Amino acid sequence: MMERGKAPPAEQGAAAGLALARLTHELEVHQVELEAQNLELRAAHAEVVSALADHQALADNLPDLLASFDRDLRHRYVNQAAAAVGPAAAAAYVGRTLAETGIAPAIATVWEARLRHVFATGERTQFEDELPAPGGRRTYLTTLAPVRDAAGVITSVLSLSRDITDFVKAQQDRQRLHRSLAHADRLANLGMLAAGIAHEINNPLCFVLATLEGLVEELAQRAAPDAPRPADAAADTPSTFGELADRGREALASALRIREVARGLGRFARIERDRAAATDVRAPLEAALMLAAHEIKYRATVVRDYAAAPQVAASDGELAQVFLNLIVNAAHAIDEGDVDHNTIHLRIHSADAAVYVEVTDTGRGIAPADLPFIFDAFFTTKAPGKGTGLGLAISREIIHGLGGQLQCEPGPGTGTRFIVRLPALPTTA
Numbered sequence: 431m432m433e434r435g436k437a438p439p440a441e442q443g444a445a446a447g448l449a450l451a452r453l454t455h456e457l458e459v460h461q462v463e464l465e466a467q468n469l470e471l472r473a474a475h476a477e478v479v480s481a482l483a484d485h486q487a488l489a490d491n492l493p494d495l496l497a498s499f500d501r502d503l504r505h506r507y508v509n510q511a512a513a514a515v516g517p518a519a520a521a522a523y524v525g526r527t528l529a530e531t532g533i534a535p536a537i538a539t540v541w542e543a544r545l546r547h548v549f550a551t552g553e554r555t556q557f558e559d560e561l562p563a564p565g566g567r568r569t570y571l572t573t574l575a576p577v578r579d580a581a582g583v584i585t586s587v588l589s590l591s592r593d594i595t596d597f598v599k600a601q602q603d604r605q606r607l608h609r610s611l612a613h614a615d616r617l618a619n620l621g622m623l624a625a626g627i628a629h630e631i632n633n634p635l636c637f638v639l640a641t642l643e644g645l646v647e648e649l650a651q652r653a654a655p656d657a658p659r660p661a662d663a664a665a666d667t668p669s670t671f672g673e674l675a676d677r678g679r680e681a682l683a684s685a686l687r688i689r690e691v692a693r694g695l696g697r698f699a700r701i702e703r704d705r706a707a708a709t710d711v712r713a714p715l716e717a718a719l720m721l722a723a724h725e726i727k728y729r730a731t732v733v734r735d736y737a738a739a740p741q742v743a744a745s746d747g748e749l750a751q752v753f754l755n756l757i758v759n760a761a762h763a764i765d766e767g768d769v770d771h772n773t774i775h776l777r778i779h780s781a782d783a784a785v786y787v788e789v790t791d792t793g794r795g796i797a798p799a800d801l802p803f804i805f806d807a808f809f810t811t812k813a814p815g816k817g818t819g820l821g822l823a824i825s826r827e828i829i830h831g832l833g834g835q836l837q838c839e840p841g842p843g844t845g846t847r848f849i850v851r852l853p854a855l856p857t858t859a
């Protein structure tokens with residue numbers, strides 16, 4: 431008799447066979463899945479390896495110097511470019527500190543301090559320094575950036591240095607060129623204005639001399655009334671002391687004017703004296719006006735519209751150079767002969783933390799076709815020998831150097847307006 435609930439052996443065998451077949455099938459399905467997963471993993475691995483190789487190739491072929499440092503300030507990686515300028519081969523850096531690789535101790539100390547700073551603060555830093563390289567010292571711009579893991583902890587610092595030697599040199603050459611062009615512009619201006627300036631000095635000087643001669647003669651006469659008088663001496667009645675003082679004062683005023691012209695010239699004479707300082711735009715504007723007086727006098731009336739304005743950071747000489755260029759241009763845009771109907775309007779005002787100086791003329795204006803070129807060096811519409819075409823180019827460069835702007839817009843009627851905008855210095859309450 432069979433046990434209750436138990437299948438006969440034949441049936442049991444069939445069930446076990448079925449279970450085995452099912453298991454085998456499942457295993458086979460699993461195996462196929464695993465193989466597919468394996469293939470995917472291999473492909474992913476190959477991709478990672480290839481990406482790593484790409485990154486490595488990229489880093490190694492980068493013209494910039496690339497290195498990374500661990501928390502002990504030991505090199506984790508150095509690319510070929512960095513190794514090429516350093517004292518050892520790329521592989522020799524890994525695991526070593528800067529000092530251990532044979533870098534000059536003074537440089538190693540400074541760099542380690544910078545690396546420590548990035549590890550401590552997590553702040554990216556940038557600096558410029560000169561480092562020894564095989565062909566001589568080179569200038570590098572370096573960025574140190576923290577690298578963090580998934581938890582945000584800084585695990586290393588990446589250093590990327592770019593050789594900016596040629597760029598720095600080009601910049602210095604450009605500055606030198608700008609300085610010599612600016613100097614040339616001043617000399618050209620002085621050359622052009624020399625006859626007029628001589629006139630501006632000569633007129634008051636003649637007056638001073640004539641007054642002094644008269645005074646000396648009269649005082650000598652008073653001191654020795656019986657002495658013989660020159661044949662051409664005026665036989666008029668002696669002046670009162672008050673009259674003598676008035677004549678003396680007039681002579682003094684003329685002498686002061688000569689001194690002002692001489693001072694105005696002094697601002698131009700030596701470009702190397704230019705030092706930016708807190709300055710009022712009014713003084714250099716007046717100095718420029720003084721130097722250009724002779725150019726203006728037969729062409730236009732000067733109108734001053736000066737509001738109180740904060741100081742700006744600039745050198746008087748450079749500002750006077752810019753204003754002189756603008757004022758002379760304004761004068762040259764106006765034909766001689768109608769002083770009463772032409773004006774050169776000078777305005778100083780301030781708004782939005784800036785100081786504005788405007789030079790507006792009632793001249794012939796600028797042709798639309800010329801407008802895009804007026805700030806280009808050597809662009810001039812003046813006859814040969816009358817203008818170098820440097821005035822506006824130099825002026826714009828000077829104003830940009832001071833953090834400002836120089837713009838041109840149509841003036842009232844046919845004229846032109848030039849606007850100088852300079853950042854105002856904070857006013858001390």
Ligand SMILES: Nc1ncnc2c1ncn2[C@@H]1O[C@H](COP(=O)(O)OP(=O)(O)OP(=O)(O)O)[C@@H](O)[C@H]1O
Pocket residue numbers: 618755759760763791793794795796800804805809810811812816817818819820821822823846
């Ligand atoms: N206020 C103005 N009115 C009309 N045209 C002007 C004015 N200012 C400048 N220009 C035009 O812009 C040109 C360039 O001016 P810029 O001052 O650079 O050179 P320039 O005056 O010709 O020579 P210089 O080097 O002697 O100053 C001038 O030749 C003129 O055509």
Ligand SMILES: [Mg+2]
Pocket residue numbers: 755758759817821822
């Ligand atoms: Mg000019």
